[in-house]
Amino acid sequence: MSEAVSRRSAMRLLGAAGVVGAVVGAAGCVATVPPGARVRGATAAAAPAPAPGSSARLDALLERLTLDEKTALLHGAPAPAPLGQAGYVPGVPRLGIPPLRLADGPAGVRVARPATALPAPVLLASAFDPALAREYGRTIGREGRALGQDVLLSPMANLIRTPYAGRNFETFAEDPRLTADLVAEVVRGIQDEGLIATVKHFALNNQEQGRDTVDVVAAEQTLHETELRGFEAAVAAGAGAVMGAYNKVNGVYACESKPLLDELLRGRWGFDGWVMSDWDATHSTVAAIGAGLDMEMPGGTHFGGPLRDAVRGGTVPQASVDLAVRRILATMDRFGLLAARPAARPARDPAAGARIARRVATAGAVLLRNEHATLPLTGAAARSIAVIGPTGQTPFVSGGGSAHVVPDAAPAPLTAIRARAGSGSTVRYALGEDLYGRPLPAQLLTPPADLDDRGVDPGRTWSHEAVFTLAADDEWTLLVHYTGQRPGVRLDGTELFPVREGVAEHFAGGLLGCAPDGLTVRRRTLALKAGAHRLAVTAEGGPKGQRFRLRHTTKAGRAADLAEAVRTARSARSVVLFAYEDATEGSDRTSLGLPGGQAALIEAVAAANPRTTVVLNTSSSTTMPWLSRTGAVLQMYYPGQEGAGATADILFGDVDPGGRLTQTFPADERATPVGGDALRYPGVGGRQEYTEGVHVGHRWYDAQHVTPLFPFGHGLSYTTWEYEKLTVRPGGAHGRRAGLRVEFTVRNTGRRKGTEVAQVYLGPSPDLTLDQPVRALAGYRRLTLAPGEAQRVTLDIDSRALSSWDPEQHAWVLGSGRREVFAGRSSRELPLRAKAVVASR
Numbered sequence: 154m155s156e157a158v159s160r161r162s163a164m165r166l167l168g169a170a171g172v173v174g175a176v177v178g179a180a181g182c183v184a185t186v187p188p189g190a191r192v193r194g195a196t197a198a199a200a201p202a203p204a205p206g207s208s209a210r211l212d213a214l215l216e217r218l219t220l221d222e223k224t225a226l227l228h229g230a231p232a233p234a235p236l237g238q239a240g241y242v243p244g245v246p247r248l249g250i251p252p253l254r255l256a257d258g259p260a261g262v263r264v265a266r267p268a269t270a271l272p273a274p275v276l277l278a279s280a281f282d283p284a285l286a287r288e289y290g291r292t293i294g295r296e297g298r299a300l301g302q303d304v305l306l307s308p309m310a311n312l313i314r315t316p317y318a319g320r321n322f323e324t325f326a327e328d329p330r331l332t333a334d335l336v337a338e339v340v341r342g343i344q345d346e347g348l349i350a351t352v353k354h355f356a357l358n359n360q361e362q363g364r365d366t367v368d369v370v371a372a373e374q375t376l377h378e379t380e381l382r383g384f385e386a387a388v389a390a391g392a393g394a395v396m397g398a399y400n401k402v403n404g405v406y407a408c409e410s411k412p413l414l415d416e417l418l419r420g421r422w423g424f425d426g427w428v429m430s431d432w433d434a435t436h437s438t439v440a441a442i443g444a445g446l447d448m449e450m451p452g453g454t455h456f457g458g459p460l461r462d463a464v465r466g467g468t469v470p471q472a473s474v475d476l477a478v479r480r481i482l483a484t485m486d487r488f489g490l491l492a493a494r495p496a497a498r499p500a501r502d503p504a505a506g507a508r509i510a511r512r513v514a515t516a517g518a519v520l521l522r523n524e525h526a527t528l529p530l531t532g533a534a535a536r537s538i539a540v541i542g543p544t545g546q547t548p549f550v551s552g553g554g555s556a557h558v559v560p561d562a563a564p565a566p567l568t569a570i571r572a573r574a575g576s577g578s579t580v581r582y583a584l585g586e587d588l589y590g591r592p593l594p595a596q597l598l599t600p601p602a603d604l605d606d607r608g609v610d611p612g613r614t615w616s617h618e619a620v621f622t623l624a625a626d627d628e629w630t631l632l633v634h635y636t637g638q639r640p641g642v643r644l645d646g647t648e649l650f651p652v653r654e655g656v657a658e659h660f661a662g663g664l665l666g667c668a669p670d671g672l673t674v675r676r677r678t679l680a681l682k683a684g685a686h687r688l689a690v691t692a693e694g695g696p697k698g699q700r701f702r703l704r705h706t707t708k709a710g711r712a713a714d715l716a717e718a719v720r721t722a723r724s725a726r727s728v729v730l731f732a733y734e735d736a737t738e739g740s741d742r743t744s745l746g747l748p749g750g751q752a753a754l755i756e757a758v759a760a761a762n763p764r765t766t767v768v769l770n771t772s773s774s775t776t777m778p779w780l781s782r783t784g785a786v787l788q789m790y791y792p793g794q795e796g797a798g799a800t801a802d803i804l805f806g807d808v809d810p811g812g813r814l815t816q817t818f819p820a821d822e823r824a825t826p827v828g829g830d831a832l833r834y835p836g837v838g839g840r841q842e843y844t845e846g847v848h849v850g851h852r853w854y855d856a857q858h859v860t861p862l863f864p865f866g867h868g869l870s871y872t873t874w875e876y877e878k879l880t881v882r883p884g885g886a887h888g889r890r891a892g893l894r895v896e897f898t899v900r901n902t903g904r905r906k907g908t909e910v911a912q913v914y915l916g917p918s919p920d921l922t923l924d925q926p927v928r929a930l931a932g933y934r935r936l937t938l939a940p941g942e943a944q945r946v947t948l949d950i951d952s953r954a955l956s957s958w959d960p961e962q963h964a965w966v967l968g969s970g971r972r973e974v975f976a977g978r979s980s981r982e983l984p985l986r987a988k989a990v991v992a993s994r
Contacts, residue, residue: 208483208486210486210491211479211482211483211486214248214250214482215475215478215479215482217248218245218248218478220461220464220465220471220474221461222245222248223474223475223478224453224456224457224460224461224474225242225243225245225453225457226242226243226244226245226250226448226478226481226482227447227448227449227453227456227460227474227477227478227481228242228448228449228450228452228453228455228456228457229241229242229255229448229449229450229451229452229453230242230243230452230453232252232254235265236254236264236265236266236300236301236302237263237264237265237266238254238255238256238257238263238264238301238302239255239256239257239263239306239432239451239555240253240254240255240304240306240432240450240451241253241254241255241451242255242448249491249493250482250485250491251303251485251490251491251495253303253304253485253490254301254302254303254304255302255303255304255305255306255351255450256297256300256302256304256305256306257306257307257555257556258293258297258305258306258307259273259274259306259307259308259309259323259324259555259556260272260273260274260323260551260552260556260558260791260793261293261296261551261558261560261793262293262296262297262300262302262305262558263555263556263557263558264300264301264302266300267559267560267561268296268300268501268506268558268559268560268561269292269293269296269503269506269507269509269510269558269560269561269793269794270510270550270551270558270559270560270563270793270794271289271292271293271506271509271510271513271558271793271794272510272513272514272517272790272791272792272793272796272799273322273323273551273552273556273772273790273791273792273793274308274309274322274323274324274325274335274339275313275321275322275323275324275325275326275772275773275790275815275816276322276513276514276517276518276789276790276791276792276793276812277289277325277335277513277517278325278326278331278332278335278517278815279516279517279518279519279788279790279812279813279814279815279868280513280516280517280811280812280935281331281812281813281815281910281933281935282516282935283334283335283337283338284338285512285513285516286334286335286338286339286342287338287339287341287342287345288342288509288512289339289342289509289513290308290338290339290340290341290342290343290344290345290350291342291343291345291346292342292505292506292509292510293305293307293342293343293348294342294343294344294345294346294347294348294350295346295348295499295502296501296506297343297346297348298346298347298348298498298499299498299499299500299501299502300501301498302348303348303349303488303490304348304349304351304393304394305343305348305349305350305351306351306353306396306555307339307343307350307351307353308324308325308336308339308340308343308350308352308353308387309323309324309325309352309353309354310324310325310332310336310352310353310355310383310384310386310387311324311353311354311356311357311358311359311380311383312324312326312327312328312329312332312359312379312380312383312849312850313325313326313327313359313773313815313816313850314327314359314360314380314826314827314834314843314849314850315359315360315741315825315826315827315833315834316742316745316773316774316816316819316825317360317362317741317742317743317745317827317834317835318359318360318361318741318742318773319360319361319554319736319737319738319739319740319741319742319772320361320552320554320556320736320738321736321772321773321816322552322556322736322772322773322790322791323552323556323738325383325815326815326816326850327815327816327817327849327850327851327865328815328849328850328851328865328930329378329379329380329382329383329849330382330929330930330931330954331815331930331933332382332383332386333382333383333385333386334386336352336383336384336386336387336390337386337387337389337390338390340352340387340390340391340392341390341391344391344392344393344488346499347488347489347496348488349393349394349426349484349488350387350392350393350394351392351393351394351395351396351429352383352384352387352388352392352394352395352396353395353396353398353431354396354397354398354399354407354431355384355395355396355397355398355407355413355414355418355428356376356380356381356384356398356402356407356413357369357371357376357380357398357400357402357407357843358398358399358400358407358431359380360741360834360835361738361739361740361741362740362741362835362836363400363835363836363839364398364399364400365399365400365434366399366400366401366839367400367401367835367836367839367840367841368400368401368402368403368404368836368839368840368841369400369401369402369403369836369841369843370403370404370840370841370842370843371402371403371842371843372843372846372960373958373960373963374846374847374923374924374957374958374959374960375843375845375846375847377958377965378847378957378958379843379847379849381417384418385422388418388422388423388424389422392424392426393426393427393484393487393488394426394427394428394429394484395418395424395426395427395428395429396428396429396430396431397413397414397428397429397430397431397434397446398431398434399431399434406434406436406437407434408428408430408431408434408435408436408441408444408446409435409436409437409440409441409443409444409446410444411443411444411445413444414428414444414445414446415444415445418445419445425480425483425484426480426484427447427448427477427480427481427484428445428446428447428448428480429446429447429448429449429450430446430448430449430450431450432450432451433450433451433454435449435450435454435455435456436455437455438455438456438459438460438463438469439463439468439469441455441456442456442460442469442473442474442477443469443473446477447477447480447481448477448481460474503561507794507795510793510794510795511795511798511799511802513793514789514792514793514795514796514799514800515799515802515803515808515811516811516812516908517790517811517812518787518788518789518792518799518800518803518808518810518811518812519787519788519810519812519813519814519867519868520785520786520787520788520803520810520812520868520869520870520871521786521787521788521814521818521863521867521868521869522780522783522784522785522786522869523784523785523869524783524784524785525763525764525784527727527764527765527766527784527785528766528784528785528787528803528804528806528871529803529804529805529806529871530574530727530804530805530806531805531806533726534726534727534764535574535578535727535805536574536577536578536579536726537578537579537724537725537726537727538570538574538578538579538580538581538725538726538727538728538729539580539581539582539583539721539722539724539725539727539728539729539762540566540567540570540580540581540582540583540728540729540730540731541582541583541584541585541718541721541722541728541729541730541731541754541758542584542585542586542730542731542732542733542751542754543584543585543586543587543588543731543733544566544664544731544732544733544770545565545566545567545582545729545730545731546565546566546567546582546584547565547588547664547669548563548564548565548566548794548796548797549664549731549733549770549791549792549796550563550791550792550793550794550796551791551793552735552736552737552772552791553664553666553735553736553737553738554737554738554739555738556738557737560793560794561794562794563794563795563796563797564797564798565797566729566731566768566796566797566800566801567580567582568797569797569798569800569801570729570800570801570804572801573801573802573804573805573807574805579725581721581724581725582721583714583717583718583720583721583722584714584717584718585714585715585717585718585730585754585758586711586714586715586749586750586751586754587706587710587711587714588664588665589632589634589668589669589674589704590630590631590632590676590704590705590706591704591705591706591710592604592605592702592704593605593703593704593705597621598619598620598621598688599619599620599621600619601619602617602619604617604690604702604703605702605703605704606700606702607692607700607701607702608698608699608700609692609693609694609698609699609700609701610694610698611694611695611696611697611698612694612695612696613694614691614692614693614694615691615692615694615699616689616690616691616692617689617690618687618688618689618690619687619688619689620685620686620687620688621685621686621688622684622685622686623681623682623683623684623686624683625683626680626681626682626683627680627681627707627708627709628678628679628680628681628707628708629678629679629680629681629705629706629707629708630676630677630678630705630706630707631644631649631676631677631679631703631704631705632674632675632676632677632703632704632705632706633649633650633674633675633676633701633702633703633704634668634672634673634674634701634702634703634704635672635673635692635699635700635701635702636672636673636698636699636700636701637693637694637695637697637698637699637700638692638693638695638699639652639673639675640690640691640692640693640699640701640703641689641690641691641692642688642689642690642703643687643688643689643690644679644686644687644688645686645687646687649677649679650675650677664733664735664770665735666735666737672700672701672702690703711750715750715753715754715757718754718757718758719757719758719761722758722761722762722765723761723762725762726764727762727764727765727766728758728759728762728764728765728766729765729766729768729804730754730755730758730765730766730767730768731767731768731770732747732751732755732767732768732769732770732771733747733748733751733769733770733771734747734748734769734770734771734772734775735748735772736771736772736773741835742772742773744822745773745774745775745776745819745822746775746776746778746822747771747775752778752779755767755779755782755783756779756782759779759782759783759784760782763782763783763784764784765782765783765784765785766783766784766785766786766787766804767779767783767785767786767787768787768789768800768804769786769787769788769789769790770789770790770791770792770796771788771790772790772791773816774816774817774818774819774862775818776818776819776820776821776822776862777818777862780862787800787803787804787810788812788814806871806905809870809871809872809905809906809907809908809937810868810869810870810871810908811868811870811907811908811909811910811935811937812868813866813867813868813910813912813979814863814864814865814866814867814868814979815865816850816865817850817851817854817861817863817864817865817980818861818862818863818867819861819862820860820861820862824859824861825853826845826848826849826850826853826854827845830844832844833845846924847924847925847926847957848924848926850865851864851865851866851928851930851980852926852927852928852929854980855926855927855928855980856926856927861981864979864980864981864982865930865979865980866910866912866930866978866979866980866981866982867978867979867981867982868910868978868979870903870907870908870909871903871905871907872901872902872903872904872905872906872907872940873901873902873903874899874900874901874902874903874907874909874978875899875900875902876897876898876899876900876911876976876977876978876984876985877897877898877900877985878896878897878898879895879896879897879974879976879985879986879987880895880896880897880987881893881894881895881896881974881987881988881989882894882989883989883990883991883992891951891952891955891967891991891992891994892949892950892951892952892955893949893950893955893972893974893989893991894947894948894949894950895913895931895932895947895948895949895950895974895976896945896946896947896948897911897945897946897976897985898943898944898945898946899911899936899938899943899944899946900938900941900942900943900944901938901939901940901941901942901943902941903940904940905940906937906938906939906940907937907938908935908936908937909935909936909937909938909978910933910934910935910936910978911933911934911936911946911976911977911978912930912932912933912976912977912978912979912980912983913930913931913932913933913948913950913974913975913976914928914929914930914931914974914975914976914980914983915928915929915931915950915954915955915972915973915974915975916928916972916973916974916975917968917972918955918957918967918968918969918970918972918991919970919971920968920969920970920993921957921966921968923957923958923959923966924957925957925968928975928980928983929954930980931948931950931954931974932948932949932950932954933948934946934948950974952965952967953965955967955968955972955991956968967991967993967994968991969990969991969992969993970990970991971988971989971990971991972988972989972990972991973986973987973988974986974987974988974989
């Protein structure tokens, strides 16, 4: 990495404060959008809101607030009537300041009631459609308001830097440009409906492992050209709030980093909303509020009594508290929350939510492989189908953690496939892998006991001790399903399911952590020797009673499930095999391969029937040693509540798979931008370095000449496409001098209507000595064309796309000279190329 990282001043790493920068729009144009945004019914970027210090009304409120009341607005507190939201900030009723309710929401509104479970943001991003991202945001915004919320903790703008990161499904892409475009539109959509959007996690929170303490070191150019792009775009789109990250950035906790919060966010970008901490991410009082943190969540450990004491003791100026309060009140006022008669909340519209959920899931579906016309399912292939895999019967709706949403309903893919195939078809099902276990036979235990559905009355304790004997060594997985307090299960004196502290314990996974009927699930796999084993179970009824069941799977049972799947595959013309990978906040993935015995299941089923389509409900990129044996692979990520219908739409060809990968899929776990370098990931001794520089994601594969399994932008269609007649000339949108206009023709050369994502990439400038990508995404256009139809595509490459960040000047500098432009279907399929001269200013 040519850029040296130094600790002399984090301000030098971020760039000196200055004017708000331009943000690249979806079509490649520069959109200089002011930080204010209209709240309801907005259809375009709106006028700026008043500066926090310009309102006489806010001045009057501040005059009347006591110090206790001011600090109460700067931290969370328990809600008197909780709705299941993530956070609550008391208001000041005597002055007409209402409380704030804050809900998690990257893929829907997470409260204690059912809500529309939208597809994961990574699936939305795969559509390469900023207009659809706006609709996605509006759906969440309306639901949030309807469900009694005021602030949404979304969207997540962090890049997909490592494929191991546990929250990759919650964010958008590995590419800074695409992320910026989509984050901006989601923010606008959320706020169109009057809900305050909170862009998170600022900044460099690109993994779960060690996220609370890791010191992320990144150079100035790296920061501005990669991770910061999405946040800058969110600010330009008018985001009302920003959430500070857990980690350190260049030696300082993000929530007390003055260079990040004050100099960059507010100074350079002109952000006028408020900054809140991630939950328990505040580490100090004086340093945090002095750096620009306005609100501590979820409680007042540092911004409650300690802040009041600091003001009274003179270590924190009263003006700092007033400024933080003003930022919060100004944003509330902007969204109408301080009005004498606040706007009425809308009613929920579950039907409308379901429609957008299905639309997004079909638009983002990525067909990775399709050999020998395995898909779409038509004719004889559609009349005899085997559906295999646990997630064929139990729908995989969403990932775990703060993104997990419980929907009103979510049909199973098996149901949707049977309905679409029709009465004249045969659709058989085989489990393939048992995720939730089978009951322990009562007679296995001495004394016998039925442990499959026990109820314990409130305030009572139920316990049972028994012995069971194995005739031979075996591998068992024991599972406990429960409500309320977790039952104690001891095997040969060892507790199998100890309660551990930490985020991973708190957040159950989206699939494995909950049984189909909603009970929490924990599992433990262990090798058991032949002979007698002692089992002891204790369950506490608690204040509301308890319900639990103890189940198991064995090695012999798993072999039988696999054999049944193979028999079912042989009996059918086509196979649709659903595979999963359950990711959640609080922990990173330990492997890029499918968990459990799924690889062996795919191998065996594909050997029995080569017309096997694998549907992936996975969180991020996946290695596929079984790929060559399959007929087709369809990436659906976490598809939300309408994933079953959307999957059937794609499988039967009712909709063309128009999604494209927003992250590179590696051929080998060791060949990734962070592979083999512990300092890059997960860090060494609490320190992590982004030594890949500007070469994030697909840029790294190009720079290192590494062939991926599937490149960024990849996705197949049910028709064929041709690109032709590329022209590039100086001059961009609205007559701007520093830009390029790119034109080319895309033609549907097949026999079906199809959707294509045309992509344009830009080569480096010969006039800059700065580190530059081999190719950078500069624009894209989603097209739907009839058979034989052609469309002339025009994309403007603006000055930001043509520029690099100069750490010496702390500014964007234009990359002039002869630049090469590429057009095609992915970062590695670029049949068209041309050169044009970019003139210096």
